[in-house]
Amino acid sequence: MGVQWLLVCHGLVTLLVVVSFLCGRWPIFDGTFIQRIHIFLTFGAYDYFQRFVNYIFGTKGTNAILSIEYYCCDRPNPILQAIYLAIIGATYYFIVTSSFNYIPGHYIGGIHRYLSVVAVGVGVLLFLLTSFSDPGIVNNENFSRYVSVYPYDNAIYIEKECSTCKFTKPARSKHCSICDRCVARFDHHCGWMNNCIGERNTRYFVAFLIWHFILCVYGAVAIALILAGQLKESQVIYILTEFYGIDNSFGSLAPHVVQWFLGSYNTQILIMVFLAIVSLLLAGFFGYHANLCLTNTTTNETFKWHEYLSWKRKVNEARASAEALKSSLAELSQEKPPQSKWKTFFQRSPLKDTEPVKNNIYDRGYIRNVSEIIFPLSSRQLFKQYKSKSG
Numbered sequence: 001m002g003v004q005w006l007l008v009c010h011g012l013v014t015l016l017v018v019v020s021f022l023c024g025r026w027p028i029f030d031g032t033f034i035q036r037i038h039i040f041l042t043f044g045a046y047d048y049f050q051r052f053v054n055y056i057f058g059t060k061g062t063n064a065i066l067s068i069e070y071y072c073c074d075r076p077n078p079i080l081q082a083i084y085l086a087i088i089g090a091t092y093y094f095i096v097t098s099s100f101n102y103i104p105g106h107y108i109g110g111i112h113r114y115l116s117v118v119a120v121g122v123g124v125l126l127f128l129l130t131s132f133s134d135p136g137i138v139n140n141e142n143f144s145r146y147v148s149v150y151p152y153d154n155a156i157y158i159e160k161e162c163s164t165c166k167f168t169k170p171a172r173s174k175h176c177s178i179c180d181r182c183v184a185r186f187d188h189h190c191g192w193m194n195n196c197i198g199e200r201n202t203r204y205f206v207a208f209l210i211w212h213f214i215l216c217v218y219g220a221v222a223i224a225l226i227l228a229g230q231l232k233e234s235q236v237i238y239i240l241t242e243f244y245g246i247d248n249s250f251g252s253l254a255p256h257v258v259q260w261f262l263g264s265y266n267t268q269i270l271i272m273v274f275l276a277i278v279s280l281l282l283a284g285f286f287g288y289h290a291n292l293c294l295t296n297t298t299t300n301e302t303f304k305w306h307e308y309l310s311w312k313r314k315v316n317e318a319r320a321s322a323e324a325l326k327s328s329l330a331e332l333s334q335e336k337p338p339q340s341k342w343k344t345f346f347q348r349s350p351l352k353d354t355e356p357v358k359n360n361i362y363d364r365g366y367i368r369n370v371s372e373i374i375f376p377l378s379s380r381q382l383f384k385q386y387k388s389k390s391g
């Protein structure tokens with residue numbers, strides 16, 4: 001099989017795996033092989049592996065797997081941090097070894113040899129900043145400051161004590177079970193960063209996402225420019241049209257040019273495909289978090305609102321059916337003439353009036369919400385305290 005067919009198969013399999021993994025639970029894939037691949041990737045493969053180990057090594061093997069799972073998924077550990085560094089390091093290494101000898105090229109200047117180092121360096125710096133910065137850990141000394149920053153909305157946050165930390169839990173905080181600490185304005189625990197994402201480091205995390213998206217697009221465009229330059233310098237079009245007698249039109253030249261690229265620059269093409277896929281994933285992830293920042297919500301709160309609204313809906317339904325039962329019993333006892341069918345049809349459902357709505361009291365408009373991410377409220381509070389002390 002030719003190299004180009006291997007590359008096409010590689011691309012298709014990667015796409016299938018990524019789509020199945022990310023979108024396999026969407027209703028449109030119900031009952032399809034994409035859903036089956038999703039189940040296999042997220043649950044099935046691990047289940048088969050556990051059964052296999054149990055079959056070979058017995059209970060001891062299963063226990064060993066469970067303790068590894070506990071260490072990898074339920075305790076802070078640097079595994080994904082090391083994987084991130086390996087991915088960014090290896091990708092940059094392959095770009096340097098495969099493409100730097102074409103820089104400067106026809107369409108790309110020599111400055112990109114240095115600019116790329118700076119771009120990767122900033123990416124790693126943002127990674128370290130997010131990983132090792134304080135996400136807003138709440139402790140006995142500072143909990144009152146965090147409590148004063150956000151009011152309780154009495155919907156998804158009510159005043160109560162953290163059963164582990166034994167202090168009043170500030171509104172919007174959550175006790176991270178992995179790190180075993182309360183974190184202010186908790187968003188989520190990020191395995192890649194081995195840190196919680198909270199009030200004080202959401203800014204670095206969002207900057208990390210957008211920067212890595214730009215980095216991937218920059219890498220893919222730079223390689224595309226290198227390849228375009230090589231096409232020009234090698235005079236491939238001239239050779240194809242003059243010596244091979246191929247028609248000078250896009251339709252007839254394109255397959256030959258693609259074949260030439262796949263044959264001569266397969267490493268660069270593979271890196272480009274990889275960067276394009278990662279940039280799409282990052283764009284989706286950044287879009288999701290940008291929307292959360294603009295509306296002053298957190299990932300944790302998205303789940304909390306979902307739970308709260310569905311609980312409220314159930315309570316309302318139960319209340320409405322109890323009231324309907326009560327009124328029909330009253331009607332029976334009073335023996336009133338039955339209501340007209342048409343009147344009943346056009347009557348507003350009592351549930352419509354009591355449909356629970358999300359009332360996010362922390363949403364103060366796009367500009368103030370974004371400024372809260374960049375300059376957290378607890379830092380402002382600290383700054384005020386410091387100023388009043390020194391003044």
Ligand SMILES: [Zn+2]
Pocket residue numbers: 162163164165166174175176180181182
């Ligand atoms: Zn706690």
Ligand SMILES: [Zn+2]
Pocket residue numbers: 176177178179180188189190195196
């Ligand atoms: Zn955590």
